Amino acid sequence: MASRRNIPYNRLPADEDDDYDGNGGRRYDPRFDYTPRSLNKVPWKSIALAIFLLFLGCFLLLLSIFIFTGHMTGDRSQAYGLLGLGFLTFLPGFYETRIAYYSWRGAAGYSFASIPDY
Template sequence: MTPSHTNLATGIPSSKVKYSRLSSTDDGYIDLQFKKSPPKISYKAIALATVLFLIGTFLIIIGSLLLAAYISKGEAGRAVPVLIIGNLVFLPGFDHLCIAYYASKGYQGYSYDDDIPDFDD
């Protein structure tokens, strides 16, 4: 007497499972597996880029006003570090906002998946 085999996934004995032969025109692929899924938009990364852009813009404006001595007289020495920090914060924010804009408009070579980091864990 041979032991009966059971399909572990469904619990159905293998003697009751019906198999059918694939058609000769079927190459084993379906169209759905080649369909591109919609891009996953990372709203956290775009929000961070917006915050960096706004802080950088604010620091550049303040640094320019300090350098022109419009805010306070004799404080031009503080303007250079503020301008440097403003540029270091502004540039990545501006870059990522441009990439997000071009990706949203569908320009060739820009995508959310490849160019914008995903912070969702």
């Protein structure tokens, strides 16, 4: 294995008090910056994916119901397959769309930051 000589190494602090500055507070750490604008960024791709999954799930569930009731031709096994796929696409689409709707309405405890950005 080749050695990595271009990596700058820093010594670890010998004492835990080295993490503090001289005034009794912690040193500035940019990882924990609070920027309200970045938390209110709307993840449009994720919302579009959630709406697509919601409608696809509704469509697949509707097709399975039509096969079960006999309004469409098909085997029962096809209806069970469509029912399973319908649930698998409907549930995440409904969940993410619900979070996006409550975030848009400004409900307490919901924000666009809780939706993963793809």
